[in-house]
Amino acid sequence: MPTLHGVSVSPYVRKVMVALAEKGVAYDQNPITPFTTPPGYRKMSPLGRIPCWEDGDFTLPDSSCIIGMLERSHPEPSLCPSDPKELGRALWFEEYADTWVFRESIQPVFFERVVKKLIGQETDQAAVDEALGETIPKTFKYLEGQIGDREWLVGDRFGLADLATASPFVNFVHAGEKVDAGTFPKLAAYVERVHARPSFQACIAKDREFLGGGK
Numbered sequence: 001m002p003t004l005h006g007v008s009v010s011p012y013v014r015k016v017m018v019a020l021a022e023k024g025v026a027y028d029q030n031p032i033t034p035f036t037t038p039p040g041y042r043k044m045s046p047l048g049r050i051p052c053w054e055d056g057d058f059t060l061p062d063s064s065c066i067i068g069m070l071e072r073s074h075p076e077p078s079l080c081p082s083d084p085k086e087l088g089r090a091l092w093f094e095e096y097a098d099t100w101v102f103r104e105s106i107q108p109v110f111f112e113r114v115v116k117k118l119i120g121q122e123t124d125q126a127a128v129d130e131a132l133g134e135t136i137p138k139t140f141k142y143l144e145g146q147i148g149d150r151e152w153l154v155g156d157r158f159g160l161a162d163l164a165t166a167s168p169f170v171n172f173v174h175a176g177e178k179v180d181a182g183t184f185p186k187l188a189a190y191v192e193r194v195h196a197r198p199s200f201q202a203c204i205a206k207d208r209e210f211l212g213g214g215k
């Protein structure tokens with residue numbers, strides 16, 4: 001059986017776990033963090049990051065690459081639109097979510113409040129305040145406008161854009177925050193809608209177990 005290396009609390013590992021759940025693919029999981037990778041891990045994942053997929057002698061790092069492979073190896077249900085323009089938009093939202101929504105916006109809050117606590121370091125409150133007061137509102141405003149009156153970000157059903165975009169918001173909740181429904185009502189409802197899916201609920205439960213029952 002294939003193995004997914006990485007712990008679900010990572011938004012990138014969570015992306016893949018949600019995709020696997022939506023497609024009904026069975027797998028084993030090796031719940032490692034970037035701080036606890038075993039010797040030789042960089043042979044599979046040269047950057048030392050999670051997730052990494054291992055299937056026999058085949059290995060593949062990076063969440064976007066793994067999901068792209070799964071779309072070909074397990075095409076039903078498809079997570080990617082067939083229309084070229086909609087596919088382009090889905091890929092854009094995945095890129096935006098991976099780089100800006102999490103890495104530049106939510107990660108500073110999550111790292112300072114959650115990761116530093118786990119590794120016994122003090123929180124840099126200035127970094128948290130900057131993210132919450134400056135970067136995050138701009139990011140959320142953009143997403144609020146993109147969602148508009150849509151149920152899903154691209155097309156008429158749940159897909160790649162949604163699982164990628166909503167995944168970092170789980171980390172936002174773990175850090176003790178949530179989308180302000182008064183300021184960003186469409187984004188708040190959208191995140192709640194996506195996180196209510198069984199595929200996300202299973203990941204969130206694993207996260208809470210890993211984090212010791214915290215938010």
